[in-house]
Amino acid sequence: MAQLWGGRFTKETDQLVYDFNASIKFDKKLYREDIVGSKAHVKMLAKVGILTDKEALDIENELDNILESIEDGSLVIDETCEDIHSFVEACLIKKLGDTGKKLHTGRSRNDQVALDMRLYIRKKLEEIDVELKDFLGVILRIMNENLTTVMPGFTHLQKAQPITVAHHFGAYFEMFKRDRQRLFDIKERMNFCPLGSGALAGTTYNLDREYTAELLGFYGPTLNSMDGVSDRDYVIEFxxxxxxxxxxxxxxxxxxxxxxxxxxxxVEIDDAYSTGSSIMPQKKNPDIAELVRGKTGRVYGTLMSLLTTMKGIPLAYNKDMQEDKELAFDAIDTVKNCIILFKGMIDTLKFNKDVMRNSAKNGFTNATDAADYLVKHGVPFRDAHGIVGRIVLYCIEKNIGIEDMKLSELKSISDVFEDDIYDAISLDTCVNTRLTIGAPSVEAMKNSIKKETEYLKNS
Structure with a gap:
């Protein structure tokens, strides 16, 4: 197929060079964005009088036909074309002849691909956001159902203080909520239209860039044509x-x-999200969780690769920037699948509540509350800390918990202890006396869940 740029050349490109240069094997994903952008461009060309209304209508109708044919499978994208832009334009010219050749008036492939990528990333930002919102809904349900499910909280992977499953999952709710906020911020920064930037220096045609931007749902046009074609910050941010x-x-x-x-x-992972061993019949492996953990490095790699690609590129467009697409496409597909699968896994997770409670009980997670008890009875905190440290050593020697000690044993270490110590260091008391905002008590968690529910409802 003849190339869009072939007039300058007197001999054919070497096939190996052509294949190395071509991007259609991966940028064919952008067919919809390319056609949508072209339709907006055509409308604008008609508005400013560069195309007649009939020419514009003919081109728009044929672009719609191309889109429909690609999506119903009756038109297969020809991978001998250099890129998706060449393919769409070639199909248009084949059908409309000279009228189809007018489509590219006032634009370059540089601003065309910059537009297509912005449209694609914007759409994928929204898709990932939808998945995250659904995921947050699952986390919120688990929080609601486990307000009193006591478990140990950890620091350094050592049991620290008693919390609840609701509190633990609430921490992840905050993380993924921030992830949604980051996606929103990226969209706000990137939502400007590069079409009309030309190759790098704009165009002599009297284009209405504001109109094109409006048609495509952007806040406005990009304000520098060189940056318009060479900016990939939004891909890196994504x-x-x-x-x-x-x-x-x-x-x-x-x-x-x-x-x-x-x-x-x-916990027990549902059979639908587990696999077995080819040799050990007793095994039930958490493969989904392990694969998600493993694929994290893959996504990190796309970020580092694009940062490295972009670091040495002078203005404006350079062919290196073609590398952004495969990286972004792979990362997007990976993350979307990971969210969907992980959401399904935790949605079907079974919590062994008695095991969790016993683990909290047997790990001295109430030691801080024992120290707080002493402080509330007039013992300086540093002294209280030392007293409870000695109590823990005593319990380790006896293989018992603090709550299992007799009052006489406690008094032998500090005579401040009285019968009310047992209520003060019960797991439920340890959890539910923590009433500050963000703490694990039922009261504090109900307030948090109310706010998170409002957030999901309004976002």
Whole structure:
């Protein structure tokens, strides 16, 4: 197929060079965006009198036919074309002849691909946001159902203080809520239209760039034509946001993997989200969580690759920038699938509530509350800390918990203790006396859940 730029050349491009240069094998994903952008361009050309109304209508109708034919499978994208832009224009010219050749008036492939990529990324931002919102809905349901499900909270993977499943999952709710906010911020910054920037220096045609931007749902046109064709900040920001989403999913995956282990047995993963072993019949492996954890590095790689590609590129457009597409496409598909699968896994997760409570009970997670008890009875905190440290050593030697000690044993270490210590260090008291905003008590969590429910409703 003849190239759009062939007039300058007197011999054919070497086939190996052509294949290396061509992008259609991956940028064919942009067929819809390319056609939508072309239709807006045509409307604008008719508005400013560069095309007649009939020419514009003929081109628009044929672009609609091309789109419909691609989507119903009757038109197969020809991968011998250099890129999706060449393919669409070639189909148009084949049908409309000279009228089809007028489509490209006033634009370059540089601003055309910049537009297509912005439209695609904007759409995928919205799709990822929808998945995150659904995911947050699942987390919120689990929080609502587990306000009193006590479990140990950890620091350094050591049992620290008693919390609830609602409180633990609430931490991830905050993470993924921030992820949605990042996506919104990216969309706000990127939502300007590069079409009309030309190759790098605009055009001599009297284009109405504001009208084109309005037709395509942008806030307005980009204000510098060189930046318009060479900016890929929005792709880098998107890959960064996707990497952070994957980091959060990976942390969550790591915890599910630990909780699902024989040593913890906090949860049981549904059979639909587990696999077995080819040799060990007893095994039930958390493969989805492990794959999500593993694919995190893959998404990180796309971000680092594009940052490295862009770091040495002078203004304006350079062919290196073609590398953004495969990276972005792969990261988007990976993250979307990971969110969907992880959401399904935790939606069907079974919590072994008694095991979780016993783990909190057996890990001295009430030690801080024992110290707080002493402080409330006039003991300086540093002294209280030391007293409870000695109590823990005593319990370790006896293989008992603090709550299992007799009052006489407690008094032998500090005579401040009285019978009310047992209520003060019960797990439920330890959780529910923490009433500050963001704490794990039922009252504090109900307030948090109310706010999170409003957030989901209004976002």
């Amino acid at each position: 890959l960064s946001a996707l990497s952070i989403i994957m980091m959060h999913l990976s942390r969550f995956s790591e915890e599910v993997i630990i909780w699902n282990s024989n040593e913890y047995q906090f």
